[in-house]
Amino acid sequence: MANIRFILVLAAVAALVFAGAYAVDNAYLYFAGYVVLQYVVLATAWNILGGYTGYVNFGTAAFFALGAYSTVVLHKAFPVPLPVMIAVGGIVSGVVGLAMGYLTLRLRGTFFSIATLAMAVVVQTLITNWNYVGGSRGAYILRPAEAPIFGGDYIRYLFLLMLILAVIAIATARAIQFSRLGFGFAAIRDDEAAAEASGVPTLKLKLIATMLSGGFMGMAGAPLPYYVTYLDPASGFSLSYAVNTIAMPLIGGTSTWLGPVIGAVLLGTLQQVATVTISSSLSLLIVGLLLVGFVIAAPRGIVGWFKK
Amino acid sequence: MDLSFDLWGNALVSGLLLGGFYAAVTIGVSISFGMLDIVNIAHPAFIILGSYTAYIANSVFGFDPILSSIVLLPAFYLLGMAIYHIYDISFERRGDAAIRGLAFFFGILFITEVTLSLVFGVDYRLVEAPYIGPSLHWGALDLPLRLLVPCAVSLALIGALQLFMSHTFVGRAVQAVAQDPLALRLMAANPSRIKRIAFGLSIASASVAGAILIIIQPVEPSIARDYIGRIFAICVMGGLGSFGGTVAAAMTLGIVESFTATFYGPSWSPAVAFGFLLLTLAVRPAGLFGRR
Amino acid sequence: MTDKILKVSGLGKRFGGFVALADIDLEIARGERIGLIGPNGSGKSTLTNCLCGTLRNDSGQVLFDGHKLDGLQAHQRTRLGIARSFQLPRPFGTLTLKENVLVPILYVGRQKTGTDPDRRCLELLDLVGLAGKAHNKPGDLTQIEMRKLELARAMAAQPSLLIADEAMAGLSHQEVDDILALLMRLNDQGITIIMIEHIMRAVLAFSQRLVVLTAGRKIADGDPREVIRQPDVVAAYLGS
Numbered sequence: 058m059a060n061i062r063f064i065l066v067l068a069a070v071a072a073l074v075f076a077g078a079y080a081v082d083n084a085y086l087y088f089a090g091y092v093v094l095q096y097v098v099l100a101t102a103w104n105i106l107g108g109y110t111g112y113v114n115f116g117t118a119a120f121f122a123l124g125a126y127s128t129v130v131l132h133k134a135f136p137v138p139l140p141v142m143i144a145v146g147g148i149v150s151g152v153v154g155l156a157m158g159y160l161t162l163r164l165r166g167t168f169f170s171i172a173t174l175a176m177a178v179v180v181q182t183l184i185t186n187w188n189y190v191g192g193s194r195g196a197y198i199l200r201p202a203e204a205p206i207f208g209g210d211y212i213r214y215l216f217l218l219m220l221i222l223a224v225i226a227i228a229t230a231r232a233i234q235f236s237r238l239g240f241g242f243a244a245i246r247d248d249e250a251a252a253e254a255s256g257v258p259t260l261k262l263k264l265i266a267t268m269l270s271g272g273f274m275g276m277a278g279a280p281l282p283y284y285v286t287y288l289d290p291a292s293g294f295s296l297s298y299a300v301n302t303i304a305m306p307l308i309g310g311t312s313t314w315l316g317p318v319i320g321a322v323l324l325g326t327l328q329q330v331a332t333v334t335i336s337s338s339l340s341l342l343i344v345g346l347l348l349v350g351f352v353i354a355a356p357r358g359i360v361g362w363f364k365k
Numbered sequence: 366m367d368l369s370f371d372l373w374g375n376a377l378v379s380g381l382l383l384g385g386f387y388a389a390v391t392i393g394v395s396i397s398f399g400m401l402d403i404v405n406i407a408h409p410a411f412i413i414l415g416s417y418t419a420y421i422a423n424s425v426f427g428f429d430p431i432l433s434s435i436v437l438l439p440a441f442y443l444l445g446m447a448i449y450h451i452y453d454i455s456f457e458r459r460g461d462a463a464i465r466g467l468a469f470f471f472g473i474l475f476i477t478e479v480t481l482s483l484v485f486g487v488d489y490r491l492v493e494a495p496y497i498g499p500s501l502h503w504g505a506l507d508l509p510l511r512l513l514v515p516c517a518v519s520l521a522l523i524g525a526l527q528l529f530m531s532h533t534f535v536g537r538a539v540q541a542v543a544q545d546p547l548a549l550r551l552m553a554a555n556p557s558r559i560k561r562i563a564f565g566l567s568i569a570s571a572s573v574a575g576a577i578l579i580i581i582q583p584v585e586p587s588i589a590r591d592y593i594g595r596i597f598a599i600c601v602m603g604g605l606g607s608f609g610g611t612v613a614a615a616m617t618l619g620i621v622e623s624f625t626a627t628f629y630g631p632s633w634s635p636a637v638a639f640g641f642l643l644l645t646l647a648v649r650p651a652g653l654f655g656r657r
Numbered sequence: 658m659t660d661k662i663l664k665v666s667g668l669g670k671r672f673g674g675f676v677a678l679a680d681i682d683l684e685i686a687r688g689e690r691i692g693l694i695g696p697n698g699s700g701k702s703t704l705t706n707c708l709c710g711t712l713r714n715d716s717g718q719v720l721f722d723g724h725k726l727d728g729l730q731a732h733q734r735t736r737l738g739i740a741r742s743f744q745l746p747r748p749f750g751t752l753t754l755k756e757n758v759l760v761p762i763l764y765v766g767r768q769k770t771g772t773d774p775d776r777r778c779l780e781l782l783d784l785v786g787l788a789g790k791a792h793n794k795p796g797d798l799t800q801i802e803m804r805k806l807e808l809a810r811a812m813a814a815q816p817s818l819l820i821a822d823e824a825m826a827g828l829s830h831q832e833v834d835d836i837l838a839l840l841m842r843l844n845d846q847g848i849t850i851i852m853i854e855h856i857m858r859a860v861l862a863f864s865q866r867l868v869v870l871t872a873g874r875k876i877a878d879g880d881p882r883e884v885i886r887q888p889d890v891v892a893a894y895l896g897s
Contacts, residue, residue, distance in 0.1 A: 107464065111463065111464060113463075113464050113467045113468065115406075115467075115471060160643055160646070161643075161646060164646055166463060167404045167463070167467070168601070168646060170404070170406075170467055171404070171406070171593075171597045171642075172639075172642065172643070172646070174406065174590075174593050174594070175593065175594035175597065175598070175638065175639040175642055176639065178590060178591065178593070178594050178635045178636075178639065179594070179635060179636045179639040179640075181635075182632065182633065182635045182636045183636070185632060186632055186633065237763045237764075240752075240756065240759060240760055240763055241760070241763070241764065243749065243751060243752055243756075244749050244752075244760045246751070247748075247749035247750050247751055247752065248747045248748070248749060248750070250711060250731075250747065251743065251747040251748070251749065251810075252732075252749075252760070253710070253711070253730065253731035253732045253735075254709060254711065254731055254732075254735060254740070254741060254743070255732075255735065255760045255761040255764060255765075255810060255813075255814060256732050256735040256736050256760075256761050256764035256765040256814055257732055257760065257764045258730070258732050258733075258764075259732065260730075296475065296478070296587075296590065299471075300471070300472075300475045303468055303471065304472075307465075307468055311464075312751065338479055338482060338483055339483070341475075341479050342476065342479045342480065342483065345472050345475040345476040345479060346472075346476060348468060348471075348472040348475075349469060349472035349473065349476065352455070352465045352468045352469050352472065353451065353455045353469065356465055
């Protein structure tokens, strides 16, 4: 299916989703839906570097939180419309991703992964020591009472923004998958030395992947302060982001754009239900167990089951 | 900056002792990552598990934490062998160890942390022993036994492992398997079995490391993550697989962290390890202290 | 445009204390057919890796088509016109055969305008006899077929210098002849070829010039029939 057609179909689906939520008009649905859509973006973003290119990023929380905290900074210093904040969050995270990638991507993939894990701790340390954004005490962000332009519940506006972001992320992932860039990524994933020998500029492509991946994660994090209204490093850098962002594509299937979406919708919804019915810790434990289970028994994920 | 000898001297001593402890924390990964090329990022979780088992032995039964950790060595060893077995049949033999292996260990790290917090809660736990509290004094220098005993135990542990590696058939086989699995096979040793033993040893070391951790500081499940950066920084700095290098790198990190904490505040400590890791990877990925 | 496509002078490579290559000088004219032989471990693959950029040489210089190769990454050298097949095949495991061959076509970018990439892929696969398996994955191939895929992928990069690293190992008599004919055809089109092989009849049939490496040093370089009669060459293979 050509890219334009796909985007139109996707936009139509998104419009349907929004129309459905609008009709039901339940605030909880918007809250829960926001989280699921957020994970769709995060999982899709992770998969560009992880599933397509083969480089595992454990530091999702860092990129995500950088987006959130850049919103906090803008909110305090220079309030701009939220879509602009989202763009800024994306740029900040993208640049950090680029810098970190430049330092670590020339080495083995495992060193890159370890560096991302350590980096998350470091970024958290830096933010915790930065009083302007509240440090370890956290920051309070007032959520506006009404959404701009069309009015109505602000949470509905957040839901809509995240829905649009999800559409952009999915469309980007799919476009990459079938493009020259996507073949380059796949070659790097399958055999980096052979890719180099085939003329693929591996470092440049890996940097592109890191930048795109980090950038989308930053964009997903940018609206967070308005969603939670109180942001502190412990919650912003929660390990659950890292685990979920890895578990969702691995369970859904890493080789296509569809896997992260399936994983995010399934696992995200499961967790929303479990948090309410059992406990959030137990629901996280279930995610961890599913991750290990799928990695051992079903390496190609849910998408892999159906491909046969 | 206060230039008194007291402050500098004590920061140095604390750093050395802390570094000794960091060596014990890292030695397991020197084996699993340095020699077996298995990126076990869950190692800190096993250390925390060791801390909690020492805690139970101490608070419920009144046993000394270090002694109980030694008694528990076989249990951790078996756990290590079991985990390696799963890793081996799921990933190593299938040849796509990279992403899936990493995700596997990350999952284990996560499951362990969440399970511990479900069972024990997120309160800090500590142990009681006669050597936590008093300090030796040497002139103006303080040598807290709280740091001295763990450092001594750590060096003893590493010494024992080094002796094992160089003086037993199995130990030499472990060193060999890192370099040439085929040659090992020709020597009638099964590489899989050797690796399983080595990984078992790696996890067994976590029992002792965990016990001395909870002597040095109170423990709660999420501190595992603080140690990942330190462990791999030391591993890479020390030259993968070199025990001597590991100790040297650990001491260096301990000293720098100690000075940073003394003069800039302890909240910057986690950044030190990462800075070292980046520096090493950028300048000399083969390690600053390793064999080559 | 120089007449020497490759000028290697004083090339050296060590791994720690082990000297893999020492003081290698080699000149190859455009369109030549070179055979490169030597016992196992003599440095043939190391030399290939140094030429292609997979490894960095410690000393010496390589001039390719007038360009200095020092500091160039492997993918840049491929784009300049050096291609190689790997001794142990390294296919892209999750891609189909057709997609495997597509990657160099997409990234080397020296295709003539108007070439349809899909058709070019099938042409290349057909040249090595794998067109029927274009939509299979490398996992379905035999070792021999994987070697042919290696060659097809190297050719997809449209090289002016092709290094075929033991492309014929394990092939049947007829298959060796097929590959031999293929390489001859490529040479007729103007591609300079270095053949690294152990199969003597192929090397002798193919090479205009024979280069011999032993323990990292070049011990012979000249007419194939004379070189194989040299005492030190015989000694290198049979022991002295």
